[in-house]
Amino acid sequence: MPDAISGLSAFPITPSDADGHVDAAGLNRLLQRLIDARVDSIGLLGSTGTYAYLSRDERRRTVEIAAGTVAGRVPILVGIGALRTDEAIKLARDARAAGADAGLLAPVSYTPPTEEEVFRHFEAVAGEGGLPLVIYDNPATTHVRLSPALLGRIACLPGVVAAKCPAPEPSAVEAGYAALRAAVPPTVAVGFSGDWNATEALIAGGTAWFSVAGGLFPKTCLAIVRAVEVGDAARARALNAELAPLWDLFKAHSSLRVVYALADHLGLCRAEPPRPILPLAPEIRAEVVATVQRLNLT
Template identity: 85%
Template structure:
């Protein structure tokens, strides 16, 4: 596959109370992304609640997505698991079902050391048969990569990109530079954390791994394309318009907010997997009212 860059849109994975993926709902979400022209789709990411789905349903979600997208957009698939052997099996499942790359987070219960995480990536890259994206999401895994560890893993055969939390605004340039200096030349380092990403892209980030992009791809593409065109003023202006959405994400979690919005938009009827609860009705009303004031597409 081509080097990962631009907008990678991360949708929810709609499912029923038993954890069975809603095929039609997922197809509607993915068609919205593919038709908008996103650069890749991040299926079964943290927003896609991969950790709450069985191996069978994860495999089924990839197969549904591969059929729906039909080669129009690369599909990056979450393959994180507590055990290395389980992550290897998930990588093989994803590849067989049509994934283009795997998103590997160091999921843990016992806190992991840097060497343990390196060996985990080494094993999955060597035996999983799927190109890997380093998935740094300390808010869910409680493990934070150093630039040195990112650089060490980036040199493994089969590791093709990194997804890192965007630095806070005042540290964007220094944070992006530290990561880019740690990895081989040309190795793509992209960022998540929607409210901070625009500055990380301007500072040299290769990709935006976006929760908002999973619902509003055209809006997020406009920011991404402005950065790629060198129009930083336009990118910042468009990002500033989304400040109310970013505030909702930070106050209530982006996961709960996008579940409410997917339902409001009629794209699918899904609630987050238990024990995660939907937003309370008064907060949902606030979310919907706020989004109605924004020009989102």
Template identity: 60%
Template sequence: MIALSGLSAFPITPADRHGTVDEAALRRLVARLAAARVDSIGLLGSTGTYAYLTREQRRRALEIALDEAAGAVPIVVGIGALRTDDALRLAEDAKAAGAAAGLLAPVSYTPLLDEEVFVHFETVATESGLPLCIYDNPGTTHFTFSPALIGRLSRVDGILGVKTGAKPKNEVAAQFRALGEAVQPGFSVGCSIDIAAPDALLAGAKAWYSVVGGTLPKATLAITRAAQAGDTAETARLHAGLEPLWECFRRHTSLRVVYALADLLGLCRAEPPRPILPLTGSARDDVAAALKALPADLAQ
């Protein structure tokens, strides 16, 4: 069973405006991550725009990624859906294809209660047999996991870890300490906010679920390894080197920035699914300038 630790790099899912996956482009992105030897690939996360793709499109993207990774890197795939039975079918697809784990968010239209979320996760984990990582992303799901609920879910067989955001810098250490105390031994607590992830790793988080890691795997892997080694100074130095990109994230959002970044790096020409529009004009120029400003060893 997969150990959710280290750097999990999340690529975009290059596709046309109808959601048809650009197979050659996705292969290039996955091959780049596998060559960098990231610890896992986070396919069809929010950066992979899973919510905009059909079951068939998601299944095809997973097949392509698994074929390109060829077992060298485990793949954690998004299986979030509004209905429990739909999430279960996606989990079954992922298990049958050979994914290492599923990333499950409590996607909702009607706000969910804690017990509803617990039963949702318990059902998918138990009935599918696919190992799961909890995706705590209240900005999109409008549901916030409490440490107590994460602790309760950590006791469900097959739920291996959580991908969660981070509080302000001066609260990160206490946040991840509290989560670590709430969960079962061996349960992985990981951070999903790129700007805060190095501090979270130094504070005891086991994994960094990285947006920018999907396009700059070597840079983010170097930061991860420095933090895992407890090298605070080197972690801070490398993280500061990516500040031009972090500023773009703040100004233009991470999703839009990484689409522009993939194009500027020559990895693929893709646009986010409508109604999301690609960055143009001065916003795209900001990303180009940020890329140019990165130290040479981090621009890869």
């Protein structure tokens, strides 16, 4: 595990059949594309990886498949979120045994937890799971928003190495990043998700881009990250602006549905999102494919 998580963390889908059995060959093709592009880390079983829809056995099997393909060349961050704390601890132990380098822990909710309950959840998994942890703040799906103060409190726990936060809108990114950076210890990386706002968050100082698009088009997304890393904000913004049609599709139809359609179009796997999520309607899929062909993404 690197001392700090940085650069492009690419999040692929987890192709599976209608019964939730993971397609090893399809997953390997997706992962090989990321390895060949030399992404900085792979985010396995994130929200795009539909971790919440897979059984414990299939989640463990997914990590085993990935660890065999990656063979230590790229750090693997694995989603270990679950409603129950004891289940998240088991998932962390499974992921560690299967070859994960870190766990992505989101406070999944049904009954909304209090801030103290969220903290105790992270404390238990950090202490008993045996994996370095990335705090996974994803309020759009968990319906739990971590305040900077709570995130900073969690970040002080032993074993927490990074935070994955939703990127603020460009108008709020400097203040949003400053608030997070002030709350989180300097030894803990602060990175961002939300592809359409990530470039500005990186320019503001974010350490990593946790990217859905990067899971399919790693070279395109790496070009933005590398431009920021060398201080060329103008080039990063120009490259990001070129992707505006893709970001519009993500916002209109959800990035999950869009990348499933594109993974199929690219011949990387033959999978549909897990039910009850439905694939895109044919006319929308045609629009998605046409847009990506025009953009010439790699």
